Amino acid sequence: MTDLTTDAIVICRQMSKQHRKGEIEINALKRVDLQLAKGQMVAVTGPSGSGKSTLLNMIGLLDQPSAGTLELFNQRCESMTPSERQKMRRKYLGFIFQNFNLLPVLNAVENVELSLYGFPLSKSQIRKQALEMLEKVGLLNRAYHFPKELSGGQQQRVGIARALVHSPQLVMADEPTANLDTKTATEIVGLMRGLAHEQKTTFLISTHDPRLIKGMDRQITLTDGVLLS
């Protein structure tokens, strides 16, 4: 069992999020206390609307908590400027989405390269690293194909390559296998696990998929915005 008090790269304390839409106020997260250790693969489960995506968006610095605190890599996030948040996202975080979210006008290798902009690398180094990452996900022979020329599973492999090419410390994956068939989903899970192990990456994965949950180090569950460990 990992000692979370010394090894935590994510610490949420009493973190809440209210979404407001006109008169309606939704408490999407309610006083969540959570610590994630380095290298852990954690599944976030819970019914639709329970706050899984909201939690991932807070920890991924895509949105801000309404109350409570968030620490990533020993840095408090509340007081960060938008540009500091963006820098931390680019350097330390990776994202994998249910609908892959590839840019349709870029081919596979160019989509992967997006994660390397802003690092002190030449164009040819960026290309080399992106191609090496595509090779790891078994797609080197599709590097110059556009998203519409790839299957769902292949697009998600590109998505994984884009999320991991800059060796982030923490990857948020929001229902990464929801749009894939069983065989492809199993392959994608195996791929994520192998890369997590190799790079000691922490994964926070929201899912309804029992096959995905089975292989995780830890499962946490949200019910109506409340976290049950």
Ligand SMILES: Nc1ncnc2c1ncn2[C@@H]1O[C@H](COP(=O)(O)OP(=O)(O)OP(=O)(O)O)[C@@H](O)[C@H]1O
């Ligand atoms: N931008 C927003 N504005 C208003 N309400 C929102 C917003 N985003 C989410 N919500 C609400 O917050 C609650 C939690 O939503 P969230 O998307 O986090 O759930 P989820 O667990 O990811 O659900 P699913 O399994 O369907 O993806 C829901 O009641 C949702 O309607």
Ligand SMILES: [Mg+2]
């Ligand atoms: Mg969701």
